[in-house]
Amino acid sequence: MTPSTVVNELIAYGRELAASGAAQVGGTFTDIPEADRLLKESPEAFLIGVLFTQGIPAERAWAGPYLLRERLGHLDLGRLASEPEEVHAAFNTPPMLHRFKNTLPKWVSAAAIRLLDEYDGDASRVWAPGSHVVDVTERLSAFTGIGRKKAVMATEILARHFGVPLEGLDCGQVAYDVQVRRVFLRSGLSREDSVQAIEAAAREAYPEAPGTLDLPAWLIGRETCRPRVPLCDECRIGTVCPRLTWIMVEGVGS
Ligand code: SF4
Structure with missing residues (x-):
């Protein structure tokens, strides 16, 4: 069992997710159809959703823009400002x-x-079609409350789920997220837990589009590679993973 087989399996899973246009949690972002629709129809709501994706479960975070609009009666940028x-x-x-x-x-x-x-009050200009992945990540990172981790994740979602045609997918990345880190470390893809090491491992694993590995690793981390009781026999990469389950990572969700 070599990391290359782990890589192949993760890539295959990532391609499946991309082909299905997966959001973040399965085919959707939340359990609320109206909230998902808002994220799809309003670039501003999506951007606000990215701000929410920290410190709370993903479904709850992505429902945030919809719930905020319900309470305010609007998501008008002038009034929010x-x-x-x-x-x-x-x-x-x-x-x-x-x-x-x-x-x-x-x-x-x-x-x-x-x-x-x-x-000009149009969030879709942040990720205008034809923009380079690196530029979109940097523009998102310029918003207060969006660090590199959230910017990388959002850029991947824009390309994968919303089909925004971005240049430079070879410069995409995995988010330095607790779930992603745990899977990269336990599967032997990375020996070191740092932003640089995890990103380098993703680049080496899939140079054409490292960001493709983000969602599969995140989902595996959330669903089977649990911190204390990993479900290796049910894991998507369970037959090829070296199962270094003693490795723990610190962070929200760890
Ligand atoms: S759950 Fe087990 S098989 Fe799956 S990534 Fe974690 S350690 Fe590997």
């Missing part, structure tokens, strides 16, 4: 929209300001 108190109140009305109840409202208002100032 100019009415920060209302945004803050919407987040803080029980049940809380996010555990980062004070920072998320600020990030949403700051994102609205940036979109109005730099993108």
